Amino acid sequence: DNRIARVWDEAKANANFVERKMAIAEFNRVNPYKKRGLAITPVKFGISFNKTQYNQAGALILIYTDGSIQLNHGGTEMGQGLHTKMLQVAAKALGVTINRFRMMPTSTDKVPNTSATAASSGADLNGMAVKDACETVKARLATLAAQMLKLDTADELVFEDDWIFCRTYPRDRISFDEVVNHAYNNRVSLSATGYYRTPNLYWDQETYKGRPFYYFAYGAAVSEVEVDGFTGTFKLRQVDIVHDVGESLNPLVDQGQVEGGFVQGMGWLTMEELVWDEQGRLRTYAPSTYKIPTISEIPELFHVHLLTRASQDGTIYGSKAVGEPPFMLAFAVREAIRAAVAAFGQNPACVPLASPATPEATLMAIEQVRSQPPTTQPNSTNGNGAVPHTVNNGSTDEIVEGAATIGLTPQ
Structure with a gap:
């Protein structure tokens, strides 16, 4: 069961990815001061403590x-x-x-x-x-x-x-x-x-060899954002998630965990910046300066689908963990912002974007892509709001629009 492939395909289908990409290309063509971006990112997250005991x-x-x-x-x-x-x-x-x-x-x-x-x-x-x-x-x-x-x-x-x-x-x-x-x-x-x-776990922290994870949880998220070229702020217009929770013990609880983890990850990647002054004092030490997501950052359309026919052997009634994996799905928001930033330029080959992608960082990225000369490299964005990235599918490197790989190493 190639579960990540099912998750990926369902996420694209549920989000009408291809049709929306075309609509975003048209929006970006006629709107010089606001641009939209669309991205899909996968996650493969190992479940178990790396410290076996x-x-x-x-x-x-x-x-x-x-x-x-x-x-x-x-x-x-x-x-x-x-x-x-x-x-x-x-x-x-x-x-x-x-x-x-x-x-x-x-x-x-x-x-x-x-x-x-x-x-x-x-x-x-x-x-x-x-x-x-x-x-x-x-x-x-x-x-x-x-x-x-x-x-x-x-x-x-x-x-x-x-x-x-x-x-x-x-x-x-x-x-x-x-x-x-x-x-x-x-x-x-x-x-x-x-x-x-948990059976069959072993891990050598010195050689980094063994089987640290009992199984993997998979997911994919499609995010669409609209970025303001004057302020660098963004609006999260729509999120579509497909996540593998096995045979869910409680679908409502799991859906809430997916939603909450995603929003938490979005805050991490777009808002939660630590700033120190010249004396080494932390200046972002309260909600007034250290920004976290609020109700206004929740996407206008938020769709979460739990993968069906996904029972996991050897777990409690076929269920899977659902705490941390959805956190990583928020990379789709950052990559969508990157795609929107690219649309402000002239087909740039590279779109540097800091993390977290704060309004300041996004505005600086917009100014940078506007100053870059046009390029005809095949792997660059063409202004359609979806940035291609390389995804390793196990045998060949396939260019998949809007995808970002997430490499996880045992901690």
Whole structure:
């Protein structure tokens, strides 16, 4: 499954890339003081801690005789929806409704030796640990449920919607609460710890050899901007993203993470500049001087599509990490600004543009391309608002309009 190719093609198709490129060329032809740019950039982001020992997690599940369930895991909720996903994992693993659960604050007196919630691995690591704990308790309950249903084996038992039944005889069923009480009365433990460590990882920090990542997340973004030739400011007109999150645990949470990561990356690449004075004092130390994205920087049209048919083997229910990879998709904004800047000139072969591409930096780039002589090099922009870049497709170097490669090295 050449997933990056699917992502790339879907992003171009969803964004009507070819048609919009032609429309932008016409806009730029008749507008001398404002120019538009269109760019598409891919991302391939490795998932796992490069320090191998961090790729482990623990969990604790406690079931009470009233049927309520307490869940502890080692991840930190910081607004990314981790607790929500862990509740979903536990509910699915036990075949019960989510309202039974009480999610506890992360604490090392319940789950010790926790790894940082970082490297976009929070759901991957803790989800598998939660699932392991749930399956341990579930196996005990299944043995009792088989006895209560007078079955020879628990192999065909189904835990679903707070009921337990045999797949062959679904009408003959008992409630989850009944089995829990039966377990207590028969002195069967209703708690369990779970543990997970990511398999097949190894990395030599000195030789830079090994397999540091368990898998890769892929994405592509198409961005269109309009740049003001007098001020260097830009307006983000439209963003179309296709991102690979595997078999999403929670599509709404993942969509929000993609949107938030993209906007954060846009701030990094277009606004968030550190400036020191001659005495070495930081002058951009507050929101009044250190600019961050606000609601006015959100694109007028913001389309996020999660890649379908994308289940990932060996992860929690086929899902993929979605924290940091979308951050890198914001390169599409910077490259779109570069394309718009190029349209102010006479077919320049090179468009230098600082990062972050602040209005000052963009205005300086515009002045520079206006002063450059015309060129007929085949790889330069022709004023159509899309700058060609070289993309390595694994066998040959293909010129793809508006694309920018992102090379990631293990940290």
